[in-house]
Amino acid sequence: MSAIPTQQKALLLESKHGKFSVGTIEVPKPGPDSVLVKVEATALNPLDWKIQAYGLFVEHFPTVLGFDAAGPVVAVGENVTDVAVGDRVIAQGWFNPVEGTAHGTFQEYYDTPARFVAKVPETISYDEAATIPSCLGTAAFALYNKVSDENFSSSKLLAPWVEGGRGHYAGKPILVLAGASSVGQFVIQLARLSGFSPIITTASLHNAPFLKSLGATHVIDRKLPAEQIKAEAIKLGGGLFEYVFDAVSVAETLELGYALTAPKGDLMVVLSGAELKAAHPDTDKRIHNAQALFVMPVNHDIAASLLAAVPRLFANGDLKPNRPEVLPGGLNGIVGGMERLKKDQVSGVKLVVRPPETA
Ligand SMILES: NC(=O)c1ccc[n+]([C@@H]2O[C@H](COP(=O)([O-])OP(=O)(O)OC[C@H]3O[C@@H](n4cnc5c(N)ncnc54)[C@H](OP(=O)(O)O)[C@@H]3O)[C@@H](O)[C@H]2O)c1
Numbered sequence: 580m581s582a583i584p585t586q587q588k589a590l591l592l593e594s595k596h597g598k599f600s601v602g603t604i605e606v607p608k609p610g611p612d613s614v615l616v617k618v619e620a621t622a623l624n625p626l627d628w629k630i631q632a633y634g635l636f637v638e639h640f641p642t643v644l645g646f647d648a649a650g651p652v653v654a655v656g657e658n659v660t661d662v663a664v665g666d667r668v669i670a671q672g673w674f675n676p677v678e679g680t681a682h683g684t685f686q687e688y689y690d691t692p693a694r695f696v697a698k699v700p701e702t703i704s705y706d707e708a709a710t711i712p713s714c715l716g717t718a719a720f721a722l723y724n725k726v727s728d729e730n731f732s733s734s735k736l737l738a739p740w741v742e743g744g745r746g747h748y749a750g751k752p753i754l755v756l757a758g759a760s761s762v763g764q765f766v767i768q769l770a771r772l773s774g775f776s777p778i779i780t781t782a783s784l785h786n787a788p789f790l791k792s793l794g795a796t797h798v799i800d801r802k803l804p805a806e807q808i809k810a811e812a813i814k815l816g817g818g819l820f821e822y823v824f825d826a827v828s829v830a831e832t833l834e835l836g837y838a839l840t841a842p843k844g845d846l847m848v849v850l851s852g853a854e855l856k857a858a859h860p861d862t863d864k865r866i867h868n869a870q871a872l873f874v875m876p877v878n879h880d881i882a883a884s885l886l887a888a889v890p891r892l893f894a895n896g897d898l899k900p901n902r903p904e905v906l907p908g909g910l911n912g913i914v915g916g917m918e919r920l921k922k923d924q925v926s927g928v929k930l931v932v933r934p935p936e937t938a
Pocket of ligand 1: 759782850
């Protein structure tokens with residue numbers, strides 16, 4: 580393995596609402612409980628452009644965004660015992676809204692607490708592995724986290740990777756709005772492992788064969804009028820749904836998902852459900868806001884459990900990563916990729932860049 584340099588390239592967000600540019604920063608040294616990952620691949624998420632466009636969460640600039648990384652561990656802190664140099668891992672970028680800081684993966688070397696990385700098998704490429712952390716976390720935590728706080732909750736289901744969890748919900752219908760989104764693809768697969776059936780999803784129909792390969796039993800054309808989607812879903816599911824996961828949570832899907840959730844049922848959303856709750860103050864439907872970040876205390880236990888299961892789940896094919904589309908130019912490819920995400924021009928694939936390819 581080559582020596583670790585002292586300087587590296589990173590994609591910097593220069594200021595709130597500011598420009599992105601590739602610059603040079605120091606390579607961090609891992610703290611006692613951290614590891615340094617050489618970022619062979621990092622994936623783009625809608626949150627990257629939203630933080631820049633809406634001025635969300637971050638107050639200290641320049642900063643590095645990016646919420647997903649994969650690569651080999653190249654250094655470990657003195658207290659780290661269960662991860663070693665050379666391990667192939669996934670890691671998650673994060674932000675701290677209280678401190679206004681971001682800790683992102685759009686750089687060549689990423690320093691992260693060892694407890695929040697997971698090893699990935701050789702059969703998964705780094706491009707594929709980079710698609711996993713944040714979107715698998717979003718899906719899994721909203722379905723299975725047993726812990727909640729004032730901001731985040733879940734359906735508190737039994738996870739399929741723990742004892743007795745596999746197939747536990749056999750025969751129960753679930754509705755997944757936006758199954759082709761990166762989050763939706765993981766929801767469908769987890770629902771399959773949990774035994775849900777039928778698994779009914781909405782997507783553009785060109786994604787139907789792919790979503791069926793992941794476990795969807797029925798794909799409804801998401802471009803149909805809402806009333807038609809509603810009627811079709813009720814017919815296929817045999818009534819309103821005890822479990823609905825809205826994996827995109829735009830205005831149209833939020834109301835649709837709410838209408839299709841049975842009384843006392845669970846509706847999981849990936850953005851704030853505050854407006855939906857305000858519009859239906861007396862509802863007996865449980866609306867859960869997902870929260871993907873492993874570092875959030877509410878997610879610590881489930882993150883540990885999920886990350887420990889990741890090597891097995893991906894080695895035996897229980898879960899498949901998203902299909903990566905690798906953008907050219909390394910870190911220079913990210914700005915164009917974010918524009919495509921913003922314009923809703925990405926369908927059924929995950930945009931990925933390889934920082935070592937940065938010119
Ligand atoms: N709360 C959290 O912690 C957390 C974490 C991660 C992501 N998120 C949020 O979750 C959302 C999804 O993220 P992502 O990365 O999964 O997005 P993504 O992969 O970029 O989503 C794109 C997909 O959404 C589908 N879609 C768009 N509008 C739809 C509609 N009205 N009905 C059905 N499908 C629709 C499209 O499907 P077709 O191509 O089939 O048309 C497209 O493939 C974003 O808003 C993101 O910010 C939240």
